[in-house]
Amino acid sequence: MTQKYILLSTLVLLSILSCKKNGNDKTSGPLRVKAETDASGSMIYSYNAEHQIVKAEFDNGFKKLEYLYEPGKITNTIIEASNTYIIHYSLNSKGYISSQQYEGDTEMRYYEYNDRNFLTRTYNDQTPRWEAIYHYNASTGLLDSIRTTTGNTWSNTSVFLYYTDKNSSLLDENFGRSFFGKSSVHPIKSVASRRPDGNQVKVSVTNFTYTYDNKERISSLSFTTSSGQSGSTTYTYYE
Numbered sequence: 001m002t003q004k005y006i007l008l009s010t011l012v013l014l015s016i017l018s019c020k021k022n023g024n025d026k027t028s029g030p031l032r033v034k035a036e037t038d039a040s041g042s043m044i045y046s047y048n049a050e051h052q053i054v055k056a057e058f059d060n061g062f063k064k065l066e067y068l069y070e071p072g073k074i075t076n077t078i079i080e081a082s083n084t085y086i087i088h089y090s091l092n093s094k095g096y097i098s099s100q101q102y103e104g105d106t107e108m109r110y111y112e113y114n115d116r117n118f119l120t121r122t123y124n125d126q127t128p129r130w131e132a133i134y135h136y137n138a139s140t141g142l143l144d145s146i147r148t149t150t151g152n153t154w155s156n157t158s159v160f161l162y163y164t165d166k167n168s169s170l171l172d173e174n175f176g177r178s179f180f181g182k183s184s185v186h187p188i189k190s191v192a193s194r195r196p197d198g199n200q201v202k203v204s205v206t207n208f209t210y211t212y213d214n215k216e217r218i219s220s221l222s223f224t225t226s227s228g229q230s231g232s233t234t235y236t237y238y239e
Contacts, residue, residue, distance in 0.1 A: 031217070031237060033174050038233040045175060053176030074179060089179070096181045116141060117182045128153075140164075142184040156195040162186040163210070169217040170235065187218065 030051055035044050041060040048054045048069075056065040061081075068075040074089040074097070086103035094117065100109045112121040118141065123131040128151025135144045142164075148156045164186050168174075171183040190207045205226045213219045222232040 031169055031174050032176065033170070034236045034238045036233050036235050038231060047176045051176060052178075056175075091179065095179055097179050111181075113181050118143075119181045127151075136184075141182070142186065154196065156193060158194075159192045160184075161189040161191075163189050166210070166212070167216070169237070170221070 032047055032051070033045055035042050037043075041058045041062060043056050043058055043063075045053060046055040046057075050069075052067065052069060053065075054067050058064070063081075064079045066077040066079070068077075072091050074091065076087040076089065078085040078087070088101050088103060089097045090099045092098040092113075094113075096113055096117070097111050099111065101107070108125045110123055110125070111119060114120045114136075116136075118134070118136055120134050120136075121131065122134075123129055130148070130150050132146055132148045134146050136142065137144050142162055143160050145157060145159045147154070162184065166187055167185055168183075168187045170187070171185070172178060172180045173183065187210055188208050190205060192203065192205045194201050194203050196202075203226075207224050209222045210218050211220045217237055218235055220232055220234045222230070224230045
């Protein structure tokens with residue numbers, strides 16, 4: 001289950017409203033990411049008339065995501081070369097995800113939001129319970145930190161800084177995933193993560209830099225970590 005949650009979080013971080021006809025329509029509409037490309041290939045995104053993501057597919061066939069929408073629920077199918085995962089989401093009255101379950105598993109994960117439609121807590125129903133608490137800046141609405149625990153044991157805290165002079169074009173809504181609630185509007189500058197490591201606390205930092213196109217949309221994202229890892233992703237959009 002841990003690998004599945006990491007997979008979901010990655011999809012989410014890689015991380016709605018485009019054209020009125022289909023994902024290839026070039027009429028004006030809300031901003032939608034068309035493709036993101038990194039060393040592993042290009043992920044191509046398609047959207048429905050309601051500007052929700054319906055498919056994301058690697059051009060090399062490595063992975064495909066499909067979304068089916070029904071009243072009060074979403075089914076997300078993740079197809080890989082050797083595995084297929086199906087995630088069932090239930091939605092609250094605002095259309096945000098309230099719970100999720102992998103098909104074939106008994107574990108449930110739950111989501112809670114505040115009155116500003118920001119995600120404030122996620123947790124599961126297992127013992128000991130895994131839980132993440134999201135803290136926001138009261139004036140800006142930016143996500144300040146996420147603290148996770150397993151049972152009564154602290155497992156990680158991540159602290160976020162932003163480029164506040166720029167707006168992000170890589171929010172969940174730009175990938176057709178507004179069902180995860182509102183996102184912080186500025187691009188992330190860095191994430192500092194603290195976690196227990198034996199009798200000590202290990203600290204790691206990931207820094208992000210961006211380039212922009214002539215419409216002030218993010219055209220590339222690069223990252224470096226304190227452990228020496230690095231990488232980059234480029235983005236294109238439906239016009």
